[in-house]
Amino acid sequence: MFSVSHLKKSYYNADGSLFEVLKDINCEINKGDVISIIGPSGTGKSTFLRSLNMLEPPSSGKILFCGEDITDRNYQLSKLRRRVGMVFQTFNLFPHMNVLENVAYAPRYLLNVDSATAAKEGMALLKKVGMADRAGALPSTLSGGQQQRVAIARCLAMKPEVVLFDEPTSALDPSMVGEVLSVMRQLVSDNLTMLIVTHQLKFAQNVSSRIFYMDEGRIYEEGTPAQIFGSPVHSKTKAFVRGIKKLVFDVENDTFDFYGMDSGMTAFCIKYGVSEKISNLLHIAEEMSQVVLRSYRPLRVALSYIEQTGELNVAFMIKDMDHSPLSDGGIDEIAMMMVRAMSREVVEEHTSLGFRVKVVL
Amino acid sequence: MRPDIDRKFFKNTTDCLEALQKGMVDVMVEDEDVLTDEDMKRMGLKVAFKGKMDLPTAFGFKKGNTELISLFNEFLSQIRSDGTLDSIISFWSSKHVVQWEDIPKIPEVSEGMPLKVGTCAMNAPVSYVLNGTWVGMEVELVRRFAAWIGCPVEVSYFDIPSLIFGLQSGTLDMMMGSITITEERQESIDFGDVFMVKHPAYFVRDNQNAEGQGTVVNRMKGRLYQNIIHDNRWHYISDGLLETLKISFFSVILGSLLGILLCAMAGSRNKFFNGFVSLYVLLMRGIPMLVLLLFMFYVVFSGSGGKPTLVAIIAFALNFASGASGVFRSSLDSVPRGQTEAGLALGFSRLAAFFRIVLPQAVRKGLASFKGNCVTLVKNTSVVGYIAIVDLTRASDIIRSRTFDAFLPLVIISIIYLILAWAIGKILDITLKQRKAYVLRQPS
Numbered sequence: 001m002f003s004v005s006h007l008k009k010s011y012y013n014a015d016g017s018l019f020e021v022l023k024d025i026n027c028e029i030n031k032g033d034v035i036s037i038i039g040p041s042g043t044g045k046s047t048f049l050r051s052l053n054m055l056e057p058p059s060s061g062k063i064l065f066c067g068e069d070i071t072d073r074n075y076q077l078s079k080l081r082r083r084v085g086m087v088f089q090t091f092n093l094f095p096h097m098n099v100l101e102n103v104a105y106a107p108r109y110l111l112n113v114d115s116a117t118a119a120k121e122g123m124a125l126l127k128k129v130g131m132a133d134r135a136g137a138l139p140s141t142l143s144g145g146q147q148q149r150v151a152i153a154r155c156l157a158m159k160p161e162v163v164l165f166d167e168p169t170s171a172l173d174p175s176m177v178g179e180v181l182s183v184m185r186q187l188v189s190d191n192l193t194m195l196i197v198t199h200q201l202k203f204a205q206n207v208s209s210r211i212f213y214m215d216e217g218r219i220y221e222e223g224t225p226a227q228i229f230g231s232p233v234h235s236k237t238k239a240f241v242r243g244i245k246k247l248v249f250d251v252e253n254d255t256f257d258f259y260g261m262d263s264g265m266t267a268f269c270i271k272y273g274v275s276e277k278i279s280n281l282l283h284i285a286e287e288m289s290q291v292v293l294r295s296y297r298p299l300r301v302a303l304s305y306i307e308q309t310g311e312l313n314v315a316f317m318i319k320d321m322d323h324s325p326l327s328d329g330g331i332d333e334i335a336m337m338m339v340r341a342m343s344r345e346v347v348e349e350h351t352s353l354g355f356r357v358k359v360v361l
Numbered sequence: 362m363r364p365d366i367d368r369k370f371f372k373n374t375t376d377c378l379e380a381l382q383k384g385m386v387d388v389m390v391e392d393e394d395v396l397t398d399e400d401m402k403r404m405g406l407k408v409a410f411k412g413k414m415d416l417p418t419a420f421g422f423k424k425g426n427t428e429l430i431s432l433f434n435e436f437l438s439q440i441r442s443d444g445t446l447d448s449i450i451s452f453w454s455s456k457h458v459v460q461w462e463d464i465p466k467i468p469e470v471s472e473g474m475p476l477k478v479g480t481c482a483m484n485a486p487v488s489y490v491l492n493g494t495w496v497g498m499e500v501e502l503v504r505r506f507a508a509w510i511g512c513p514v515e516v517s518y519f520d521i522p523s524l525i526f527g528l529q530s531g532t533l534d535m536m537m538g539s540i541t542i543t544e545e546r547q548e549s550i551d552f553g554d555v556f557m558v559k560h561p562a563y564f565v566r567d568n569q570n571a572e573g574q575g576t577v578v579n580r581m582k583g584r585l586y587q588n589i590i591h592d593n594r595w596h597y598i599s600d601g602l603l604e605t606l607k608i609s610f611f612s613v614i615l616g617s618l619l620g621i622l623l624c625a626m627a628g629s630r631n632k633f634f635n636g637f638v639s640l641y642v643l644l645m646r647g648i649p650m651l652v653l654l655l656f657m658f659y660v661v662f663s664g665s666g667g668k669p670t671l672v673a674i675i676a677f678a679l680n681f682a683s684g685a686s687g688v689f690r691s692s693l694d695s696v697p698r699g700q701t702e703a704g705l706a707l708g709f710s711r712l713a714a715f716f717r718i719v720l721p722q723a724v725r726k727g728l729a730s731f732k733g734n735c736v737t738l739v740k741n742t743s744v745v746g747y748i749a750i751v752d753l754t755r756a757s758d759i760i761r762s763r764t765f766d767a768f769l770p771l772v773i774i775s776i777i778y779l780i781l782a783w784a785i786g787k788i789l790d791i792t793l794k795q796r797k798a799y800v801l802r803q804p805s
Contacts, residue, residue: 055705078710081708090699092699092703096721096725106708158708
């Protein structure tokens with residue numbers, strides 16, 4: 001359906017410097033594909049998606065749609081766009097029309113469907129997205145999730161062959177994400193060809209036939225959900241799909257600012273939504289770095305949070321050490337007992353750099 | 362002991378008379394023949410004493426226009442020798458109320474270039490409007506002069522600086538209005554021969570003579586009759602209203618079109634266009650409307666012998682365009698980019714997305730400020746009297762100059778302006794707001 005080769009896009013920044021968003025994109029998109037595009041922010045996911053209906057014309061490269069080059073100056077874009085629907089992050093419903101008029105407007109004027117038919121088909125689509133009872137309402141009176149469902153119905157009214165979803169749930173309150181994803185799941189089962197830029201990794205894993213992991217302005221890794229989420233090849237992909245967040249402190253000697261470490265860890269936990277573990281974490285960090293491993297310096301303290309599993313752990317790394325410090329004599333056994341009591345698991349492992357004691361909370 | 366004298370200058374006799382009656386000034390110095398005995402009795406005034414000073418009065422011409430001046434002087438000496446001049450002066454200076462029927466009708470030539478005469482006086486007996494026609498001592502003189510040289514005559518009302526400018530720019534041929542020859546004036550214009558020597562009179566309040574008769578209601582009835590019904594004076598108001606409407610309507614249409622053009626230029630990527638619009642808006646915002654109007658009339662269109670109404674429409678359209686372009690631009694910018702994108706993504710062309718999706722929303726957002734601009738324009742048109750257009754405001758001046766009633770005519774036209782402002786809002790609401798972009802009935 002789409003065949004993209006050597007697609008590039010660059011902007012001039014305000015200071016005149018050139019910024020390359022898309023460096024070299026190559027891919028094939030086939031009928032029936034449900035492709036989720038994932039990756040860190042600012043790596044060109046939306047830009048790539050928007051270049052597929054030429055809302056963002058590329059700087060160079062080719063995009064073939066059903067064999068025709070849509071980047072060609074003479075290509076009639078409105079023809080393409082009638083066949084390629086788009087759902088926006090910010091919904092972009094027409095605020096001066098009610099829900100039904102939003103849905104029926106484009107078929108009425110672009111496909112010359114008569115009013116009665118447009119209204120009837122519009123109502124059928126609204127029923128499909130669960131918005132039929134609000135057909136007469138103005139968009140401003142709807143919740144974000146409801147607006148996005150109407151936007152999906154509006155897009156479907158043109159009977160598109162492929163629909164581009166540009167972060168459809170990113171602007172939504174978390175409580176409304178579910179209703180939009182359910183509607184999209186229904187479209188997947190209707191065998192609609194879809195490209196979805198999303199941060200909802202679970203959803204991407206469940207519904208997609210293929211995943212594009214984008215980074216550094218290109219499709220960094222591509223594969224089935226099982227490949228990308230189960231056994232990613234590249235370490236960047238792995239870090240992203242696991243959602244590993246890290247915070248590292250190096251304790252060189254006893255002049256180290258332990259209070260600073262406490263506040264850093266507190267902020268980290270709040271940011272990733274595990275504030276209930278703050279108290280245990282701070283106790284463990286204090287007992288380990290200032291009592292149990294008091295005589296081991298330098299000591300690297302690494303706090304990690306893995307989004308995929310929700311695991312929080314704190315690792316204590318002693319460089320160039322070949323055995324576990326816990327088996328050395330003279331460590332404070334009582335303190336170590338307290339740490340074990342407050343944690344789920346204590347892992348002792350030898351790594352290429354030295355020896356690590358990992359405490360899982 | 363001599364009291365200090367605080368001098369105030371009034372632009373016309375009506376305002377000065379009102380100030381005298383209300384006690385804001387104690388003495389009014391004017392030509393002795395400006396009020397009839399009847400007027401003075403009605404207003405409770407009297408002449409304290411007459412001045413001894415000679416005021417040689419003459420017509421003004423463009424400096425160096427010797428051809429017209431000598432013609433006029435020849436005409437003057439002719440009517441002086443045959444006694445016509447004396448009878449004209451005695452007819453108009455007799456201090457009784459002149460009736461329309463008694464005024465000699467001078468046959469007028471209708472063909473050819475008119476003799477354009479400006480007057481700075483709108484009061485009896487010099488030059489004033491009666492039954493919609495300019496009459497008065499000096500008006501009769503120029504009518505006779507025009508008939509003598511065989512051309513039509515056109516009289517219009519300006520203040521003195523505008524008259525002098527009009528002579529210099531060629532918009533006018535002669536100026537009048539009880540103009541006294543002074544050395545200072547002789548520097549910028551030439552005068553014809555003196556046709557009359559006037560003397561000033563010192564008017565003061567005369568409490569014994571004040572007329573206090575009648576109830577408040579009856580007095581009000583009398584004033585209303587004087588200002589509206591008598592001599593069909595409401596005609597001035599209805600004609601003036603029509604003129605105000607004409608200027609406002611065409612200025613809004615022309616100005617909006619120009620505003621659309623400016624708005625498009627401001628939105629373009631062309632740096633020159635952007636700069637031009639910024640400069641234009643800066644100029645129009647900075648120049649007072651009256652100054653722009655006078656500049657257009659005396660400088661830009663001075664040679665064209667221009668129709669004042671047309672000049673006013675152009676000047677107001679130019680001014681309106683700058684405000685309108687701002688309103689258009691900001692209301693278009695207030696429609697989020699996502700709206701255009703949503704339209705494009707559905708398959709609308711750029712043009713269709715603009716007209717079908719963006720524009721209806723922009724109209725809704727900009728309507729209130731556009732209405733405000735229109736109302737401001739209508740009220741601003743009240744300065745067109747400066748270029749001799751008889752609009753609603755100038756109509757009230759004409760009535761005031763006859764009735765010496767300072768306020769009632771102003772109250773009447775204020776009410777009319779107020780109704781106009783309300784009506785404009787309503788009309789714009791009905792034509793722009795009520796029209797929905799697209800209406801669809803829900804199938805039952």
